[in-house]
Amino acid sequence: MASIARKNLFEDIPRFLVAQAGIMFAVSLVTIQLGILKGFSRSTAIVIDYASADLWVASKEMVSFELTSPIPADYINQATQTPGVDRAEILLLRAGRWRGPDGKLSPTRIFGFNPDGQLFAGWKLRDGELNAIKQPYSAIVANGVQKSLGLDPPDERTGGSIGGLPVTIVGTAEDVQSNASSPFLFASLETANAYGSAEVNSSINCTRNAGGDLNCVNSFKNRPIGEKVGELPTPKPLSVGDPITYILIRAKPGEDLPTLKQRLTQALPETQVLTQTELAALTRNYWEARTGVGFILGLGATVGFIVGMVVVGQILYASVADHLREFGTLKAMGAPNSVIYRIIIEQSLWMAILGYVPSMGICLALGQWTQVTRGIMILIEPSTGIAVLVLTIVMCVGSALFAVQKVTRVDPAIVFKA
Amino acid sequence: MTAIGFNRFFHKTAALDSTPSQALTPVKEAAIVATHINMLYRNGSEEFKALQDVNLRVKAGEVHLLMGPSGSGKTTLLSILAGLLTPTAGQVCLLGEEITKFSRSRLAAFRLQSLGFIFQGFNLFPALTACENVEVAFHLKGIQGPQARHQSIELLTQVGLADRAHHRPQDLSGGQKQRVAIARALAGDPQIIMADEPTAALDSHNGYAVIELLRELAKTGGRTVLIVTHDPRILDIADRVTDLEDGKIVPH
Numbered sequence: 001m002a003s004i005a006r007k008n009l010f011e012d013i014p015r016f017l018v019a020q021a022g023i024m025f026a027v028s029l030v031t032i033q034l035g036i037l038k039g040f041s042r043s044t045a046i047v048i049d050y051a052s053a054d055l056w057v058a059s060k061e062m063v064s065f066e067l068t069s070p071i072p073a074d075y076i077n078q079a080t081q082t083p084g085v086d087r088a089e090i091l092l093l094r095a096g097r098w099r100g101p102d103g104k105l106s107p108t109r110i111f112g113f114n115p116d117g118q119l120f121a122g123w124k125l126r127d128g129e130l131n132a133i134k135q136p137y138s139a140i141v142a143n144g145v146q147k148s149l150g151l152d153p154p155d156e157r158t159g160g161s162i163g164g165l166p167v168t169i170v171g172t173a174e175d176v177q178s179n180a181s182s183p184f185l186f187a188s189l190e191t192a193n194a195y196g197s198a199e200v201n202s203s204i205n206c207t208r209n210a211g212g213d214l215n216c217v218n219s220f221k222n223r224p225i226g227e228k229v230g231e232l233p234t235p236k237p238l239s240v241g242d243p244i245t246y247i248l249i250r251a252k253p254g255e256d257l258p259t260l261k262q263r264l265t266q267a268l269p270e271t272q273v274l275t276q277t278e279l280a281a282l283t284r285n286y287w288e289a290r291t292g293v294g295f296i297l298g299l300g301a302t303v304g305f306i307v308g309m310v311v312v313g314q315i316l317y318a319s320v321a322d323h324l325r326e327f328g329t330l331k332a333m334g335a336p337n338s339v340i341y342r343i344i345i346e347q348s349l350w351m352a353i354l355g356y357v358p359s360m361g362i363c364l365a366l367g368q369w370t371q372v373t374r375g376i377m378i379l380i381e382p383s384t385g386i387a388v389l390v391l392t393i394v395m396c397v398g399s400a401l402f403a404v405q406k407v408t409r410v411d412p413a414i415v416f417k418a
Numbered sequence: 419m420t421a422i423g424f425n426r427f428f429h430k431t432a433a434l435d436s437t438p439s440q441a442l443t444p445v446k447e448a449a450i451v452a453t454h455i456n457m458l459y460r461n462g463s464e465e466f467k468a469l470q471d472v473n474l475r476v477k478a479g480e481v482h483l484l485m486g487p488s489g490s491g492k493t494t495l496l497s498i499l500a501g502l503l504t505p506t507a508g509q510v511c512l513l514g515e516e517i518t519k520f521s522r523s524r525l526a527a528f529r530l531q532s533l534g535f536i537f538q539g540f541n542l543f544p545a546l547t548a549c550e551n552v553e554v555a556f557h558l559k560g561i562q563g564p565q566a567r568h569q570s571i572e573l574l575t576q577v578g579l580a581d582r583a584h585h586r587p588q589d590l591s592g593g594q595k596q597r598v599a600i601a602r603a604l605a606g607d608p609q610i611i612m613a614d615e616p617t618a619a620l621d622s623h624n625g626y627a628v629i630e631l632l633r634e635l636a637k638t639g640g641r642t643v644l645i646v647t648h649d650p651r652i653l654d655i656a657d658r659v660t661d662l663e664d665g666k667i668v669p670h
């Protein structure tokens with residue numbers, strides 16, 4: 001009995017292929033939308049996930065990872081002295097305007113941290129060495145953003161600058177860029193601080209002309225590009241008054257985190273203390289809610305699902321209509337309705353599986369490609385894969401129900417009509 | 419039932435049956451009893467009386483022809499006798515059971531168990547091979563796997579198509595297709611075979627082969643065979659003929 005479903009399906013191969021193309025389109029659309037959502041969400045806090053701190057001390061005003069106010073550098077000492085703290089490290093987040101080798105500006109996010117530290121930089125390096133950022137004015141770039149920084153070819157090392165200070169790329173960090181953020185650069189505390197505070201000099205000269213109108217000239221002065229590092233002032237070490245962004249805390253073994261959290265909040269006024277998981281979740285929620293990306297991509301996935309449903313429904317309906325006489329014959333022969341349902345549902349399951357498998361392959365390949373070329377991850381975790389499989393099956397079997405209706409209404413007496 | 423047994427039975431009951439509507443209660447010897455069948459087709463406000471007070475008795479083991487001009491209601495009557503169409507009025511008893519009282523699912527089960535169909539248009543499954551077409555009937559009857567395959571091949575051998583068992587209908591001639599359909603109708607050995615114009619779509623040579631086959635299966639299997647036909651050659655194998663005209667039985 002089983003073979004009727006399969007053979008009816010494969011009887012007309014061109015039509016079957018067109019059908020499968022439609023299903024693959026729908027499945028891919030759903031997968032890509034879900035994958036982008038997952039990949040985006042993951043990326044917004046991936047840099048936090050790579051850290052191995054127990055607690056993060058942030059400004060009381062912090063809204064999400066990259067949207068926060070500074071706290072005084074001096075807090076690092078107090079944090080270190082707080083009982084229960086095993087280790088405390090500074091993390092600096094600065095914004096910078098990057099001028100690429102091509103002369104074009106691009107925003108960047110600069111992370112400053114101690115390369116000898118243990119809590120922040122858990123990510124893998126694609127090339128280069130972490131210690132290389134100890135050299136003044138050198139930085140590690142997140143992989144995938146080279147193009148937006150005008151680094152072409154992507155392994156171009158020099159030629160970029162921030163606020164007139166040159167930047168030498170000494171390494172590439174794998175899978176760390178947030179899709180919601182400017183390109184990431186990782187540098188030592190001193191270098192990051194220097195980049196972050198390297199203001200462009202600008203002056204406004206105004207004169208009043210004869211008519212009494214104010215005539216202003218805004219002139220910018222950048223440090224000349226290509227100046228040798230040796231001629232630059234060595235970046236200053238952080239001083240007590242400098243603003244920092246986060247303090248990463250490792251608790252002593254066996255320390256109760258909620259208690260330590262309280263202790264730190266009391267010791268460090270105007271701060272909030274979060275566990276690493278809390279900070280990551282907060283940041284992901286922020287981006288999903290704030291950008292509406294969840295809604296938009298969810299909408300895309302829903303549209304994909306509906307398109308798939310319509311495509312499969314249409315094809316099954318047409319197939320059933322084509323084989324109506326055969327279904328009528330089965331009914332006349334005495335086949336119970338369940339047999340007929342089974343044939344149609346089996347047909348829809350074949351379509352689901354044969355649409356799903358290649359689509360997943362395409363999406364995985366596409367995900368690889370976007371990750372390598374654009375740094376945008378289409379994250380297809382096993383759970384996403386299973387979810388899409390379930391959706392595909394629901395989609396196909398659901399639309400089979402349309403087709404089933406047509407058959408149950410078929411009058412077995414049609415079998416005698418020539 | 420053997421051919422001898424069948425013949426004896428036929429002679430014994432023939433005398434009882436001079437008027438078709440004589441006995442209305444299901445008699446064991448009557449495989450098909452239809453009583454006061456009326457069929458009214460309604461198309462919107464238009465009504466058409468396709469059958470008017472039709473009474474019919476078909477004895478077990480006989481080959482019974484239903485003849486008549488086009489539009490006289492033969493197919494309608496056959497559909498009703500097969501339980502595929504519900505009459506506007508009247509009763510149908512098959513093998514002693516009043517099927518007009520059955521629910522749809524019970525009717526389906528009854529057809530599966532006791533009826534085999536042969537259609538003018540063959541109604542084979544085009545995507546399946548000849549053998550698979552016969553197997554479907556076995557599968558429906560709960561016989562699966564190698565057993566179904568084996569019995570299908572056996573039936574195809576009986577209808578002379580052993581060598582074509584693995585061809586699809588598109589690669590068979592009309593006569594061969596009809597023989598596959600006959601093999602399928604025989605699967606599970608139903609007691610009643612109903613055929614609507616089994617030779618109408620065939621040329622005379624193929625038609626003749628099919629008639630021969632029907633004769634054989636009627637005479638050797640002891641089955642009841644009801645054939646709707648225009649084909650006068652089938653008269654040769656008929657035990658009895660009922661004529662239908664304008665939805666009414668023509669008295670002989």
Ligand SMILES: Nc1ncnc2c1ncn2[C@@H]1O[C@H](COP(=O)(O)OP(=O)(O)OP(=O)(O)O)[C@@H](O)[C@H]1O
Binds near residue numbers: 461486
């Ligand atoms: N579904 C229907 N609705 C309305 N009228 C119908 C329907 N089916 C059949 N009829 C009419 O009932 C009459 C009998 O039809 P039927 O098909 O039983 O004739 P038939 O004797 O089998 O004819 P043929 O020899 O041409 O096959 C015809 O006049 C036909 O037009």
Ligand SMILES: [Mg+2]
Binds near residue numbers: 492493494
């Ligand atoms: Mg007819």
